[in-house]
Amino acid sequence: MSVRIRNIEYYLPEKILDNEQLEKDFPGWSAKKIENKVGIERRHVVGESETALDLAFEASKKVLKDYDKNKIDFLLLSTQSPEYYLPSGACILQDRLGLRTNIGAFDYNLACSGFIYGLALAKSLIESNIASSVLLVNADTYTKHIHPKDKSNRTIFGDGSAATIIEKSESEGILEFSLGTDGSGFKNLIVPNGGLRHRYDINAKEIDDGSGSIRTDNNLYMNGPEIFNFTIKVVPKLVLEVLEKNKISLEDLDYVIFHQANKYILEYLRKKINIPEDRFYLDMRETGNTISATIPIAIKNSLDKGVITSGDKILIVGFGVGYSWGATIIKI
Numbered sequence: 209m210s211v212r213i214r215n216i217e218y219y220l221p222e223k224i225l226d227n228e229q230l231e232k233d234f235p236g237w238s239a240k241k242i243e244n245k246v247g248i249e250r251r252h253v254v255g256e257s258e259t260a261l262d263l264a265f266e267a268s269k270k271v272l273k274d275y276d277k278n279k280i281d282f283l284l285l286s287t288q289s290p291e292y293y294l295p296s297g298a299c300i301l302q303d304r305l306g307l308r309t310n311i312g313a314f315d316y317n318l319a320c321s322g323f324i325y326g327l328a329l330a331k332s333l334i335e336s337n338i339a340s341s342v343l344l345v346n347a348d349t350y351t352k353h354i355h356p357k358d359k360s361n362r363t364i365f366g367d368g369s370a371a372t373i374i375e376k377s378e379s380e381g382i383l384e385f386s387l388g389t390d391g392s393g394f395k396n397l398i399v400p401n402g403g404l405r406h407r408y409d410i411n412a413k414e415i416d417d418g419s420g421s422i423r424t425d426n427n428l429y430m431n432g433p434e435i436f437n438f439t440i441k442v443v444p445k446l447v448l449e450v451l452e453k454n455k456i457s458l459e460d461l462d463y464v465i466f467h468q469a470n471k472y473i474l475e476y477l478r479k480k481i482n483i484p485e486d487r488f489y490l491d492m493r494e495t496g497n498t499i500s501a502t503i504p505i506a507i508k509n510s511l512d513k514g515v516i517t518s519g520d521k522i523l524i525v526g527f528g529v530g531y532s533w534g535a536t537i538i539k540i
Contacts, residue, residue, distance in 0.1 A: 209329070209334070209376060210376070210377045210378060210379055210380040210381065211331045211334045211335065211374060211375070211376060211377060211380075211382045212249065212374070212375065212377035212379065212380070212381025212382060213327075213372060213373070213374055213375040213381055213382065213482045213507075213538060214229065214275070214374065214375045214473065214540070215271055215275065215372070215373045215503045215509065216271065216370060216371070216373075216507055216508045216511075217267055217270035217271040217370070217371055218267050218270075218318070218368060218369060218370040218371070218501060218504060218505045218508055219263055219266035219267040219368065219369050219370075219371075220252035220263075220277075220366075220367070220369075220495060220498075221252045221253060221254045221255065221258055221263060221271060221367055221368070222252070223252065223253050223254065223255055224250050224251075224252060224253070224468045224536065225251050225252075225253045225296050225351075225362070225366075226239075226249065226250035226252065227239035227240075227242045227243060227248070227249055227250065230242060230359075230362060230363060233356075233362075234359045234420065237246075237351065237359055237363075241368050242363055243493075245470075245471070245472060246363055246364055246471050246472065246492075247344040247470065247471025247474075247490065247491075247492055247493060248363070248364070248366075248470075248471075248472040248492050248493060248495075248496045248497075249472075249493045249494065250377075250493075250494060250496075251351075251365065251367075251495060251496030252367055252368060252495060253364030253366060254349045254351060254352065254367045258277070258349075259289070259291055259349065260287050260289035260290070260291070260297075260347040260348055260349045260369065261287075261291045261297050261300060261301060261347065261375045262299055262344065262365075263347045263349070263367065263368060264285060264287070264345045264347035264357070264369045264371070265301060265304050265305065265352070265367035266286060266295070266369065267345060267347070267369040267370055267371040268301065268305055268343065268345055268371040269305070270344075270371065271343070271372070271373055272371075272373075275349065275373060276340040277306065277307055278307075278308060279340070279375075280307050280308070280311060280341050280342070280343045280353060280373075281308070281310075281311045281312070281339045281340055281342075281362045282311055282312045282313070282330070282333050282338065282341075282342045282343070282519075283298050283301060283307065283311060283312070283313040283314075283342075283343045283345070284298065284313075284314065284316065284324035284326050284329055284330060284342060284343070284344045284345065284501045285297050285298040285301060285313075285314070285315045285316075285326070285333050285345045285347070286315070286316055286318055286319070286323070286326050286345070286346045286347070287315060287346070287347050287348055287500075288317055288318070288319050288323075288350075288499070289347070289348045289349040289350065289352060289353075290315065290317075290349055290530070292506060296313065296314055296315045297315050298313035298314050298315050298345075299313055299343065299419045302311070304329035309341075309515065310460045311339075311351050312333075312338070312339070312416075316329070316534055318500065318529070318534070319348065319499050319500055319529035319530070320467045320469065320499055320500060320502070320526050320527055320528025320529060320531070320532075321387075321467070321500075321526035321527060321528060321530070321532040321533050322346050322499070322500030322526065323344075323346050323370070323372075323501070323503045323504055323524075323526055324385070324387070324501075324503070324520075324524065324525070324526040324534035324535060324536060325387065325526075325532075325534055326344040326346065326372075326500075327344070327372075327374065327382055327385075327538075328385045328387065328534070328536070329342075329344075329384050329441045330342040330344055330374040330496075331374070331385075331489055333366070334374070334375070337467055340375060340376045341373065341374070341375040341376070342373070342374045342375070343371065343372070343373060344371070344372040344373075344374060345369065345370070345371045345372075346369060346370045346371075346372075346499075346500035346504060347368075347369035347370075347500075347501065348367065348368070348369075348499035348500060348501065349363040349367045349498075350428060350499055351365055351366070351367050352502050353399050353427055353428040354423075354427060355414075355422055355423040355424060355427040355428075357421070358421045358422060358423050358427065358428070359419075359420045359421045360417075360419070360420075360421045360430070360432065361421070361423075361428055361430060364469075364470055364496060364497050365428075365496055365497050365499070366496030366497065366498050367497050367498065367500075368495060368498035368501045369415035369501055370500075370501040370505055370508070371429045371504075372504050376493055378537070380539060381433075381538060381539045381540075382452070382536060382538050383454045383536055383537040383538070383539070384453040384454050384536065384537070385450070385453075385454055385533050385534060385535070385536045386446055386449040386450040386534065386536070387533070387534040388442065388446065388531075388532070388533045388534065389530060389531065389532050389533075390438075390442075390530070390531040391530065391531070392531075393434065393438055393530075393531040394530065394531070395431075395471055396415070396427055396430070396431040396434040396435055396438070397428075397429070397430050397431070397435060397528065397529045397530075398428075398529075399426070399427065399428050399429070400425040400426075400429065401424075401426045402426060405476050406425070408426055409424075409426060412424035412425050412426045429510050435528075436473060438527075438531055439457045439469070439473055439477070439527055440473075440476065440477065440480065442527060442531070442533050443466070443477055443481075443525060443527055443533070444477070444480055446525060446527070446533055446534075446535050447481055447523070447525065447535065449466075449523075449535075450523070450535040450536060450537065451523075454537050458481070458482070458483065458523075460521065461487065461521050461522070461523050461537070462487065462516060462520035462522060463488075463489065463516050463520060463523075464483050464487055464488050464489065464509065464520050464522070464523045465486050465489040465503055465507060465510070465519075465522060465523070465524045465525070466488075466503075466524075466526075466527075467502050467503055467523045467525065467526045467527055467528065468489075468490075468491070468492040468495075468497055468498070468502035468503075468506060469497055469502075469527075470492070470497060471475070471490065474490050475490070478490075480537075489506045489510060489515075491506070491509065499528075500526075505536075507522070508523070511540070517540065518535050518540050519539070519540060520539070520540045521537055521538075521539055521540075522537065522538050522539075522540065523535065523536075523537050524536060524538060525538075
């Protein structure tokens with residue numbers, strides 16, 4: 209039995225935060241400097257009453273438009289921006305989409321590796337005959353976690369959602385996986401307050417990191433240097449491992465898509481791993497870092513532009529919060 213990606217669609221909220229607005233909010237932080245450093249001109253952000261589940265619904269509607277939704281027999285929702293602590297957003301999404309009730313559905317809490325893990329889950333469900341067609345949805349609204357005075361994180365992150373249909377196939381489309389976890393670094397990318405360990409604090413004090421970014425413990429905290437060190441340590445090894453598992457060389461790949469973290473990290477990794485520039489996806493100019501949706505958005509855009517076509521072998525790599533990382537090879 210084989211498994212393949214049938215289709216991908218994505219949805220971005222209408223509201224835009226561009227570099228010119230950030231320049232106004234942070235005098236001395238020029239629009240051009242932002243673009244040169246992180247490779248982003250603008251990012252889509254949700255409105256006050258808009259949630260990740262709303263984005264998930266819109267992306268799912270798009271991917272199901274020309275697909276018989278009654279074929280879907282499992283729904284996976286990857287998000288770190290849940291509608292509620294409980295119930296699972298996947299259950300609510302099943303109802304909003306009008307999917308059958310005799311299907312499985314659950315959320316899982318992963319970020320930048322969330323698409324890779326979702327593909328692994330979907331493939332396992334299909335190969336074990338639990339499902340034949342899986343709807344995988346990746347949706348996050350990190351901007352809701354970011355302090356309005358946080359210059360660094362407001363520059364990088366955008367909101368968005370992607371929906372992917374994975375199904376049983378006669379031809380192999382999703383190959384072997386390499387996955388990894390190191391929870392010792394969990395404090396380096398975290399929202400400290402808001403869960404049951406440390407509840408949301410309406411009196412939380414502002415923290416100035418000394419570089420022009422301000423937050424509280426109710427907001428997203430990212431230790432940039434530590435995240436960079438983690439990434440350059442883990443990702444090259446991950447690439448070698450997944451290539452070995454699939455008995456394929458870097459030269460045999462048609463294209464490489466990494467999680468779109470930021471321009472600086474991606475360029476560093478590309479050069480370190482010796483990936484040719486013309487076979488490496490780097491484009492977050494209009495979206496920013498959309499967390500677990502960056503890879504499916506990149507695949508969809510690459511298909512639409514004809515950069516990748518039927519029969520191509522694509523290496524996809526995700527890494528980030530957790531720490532968590534994963535990679536696989538897909539055949540288009």
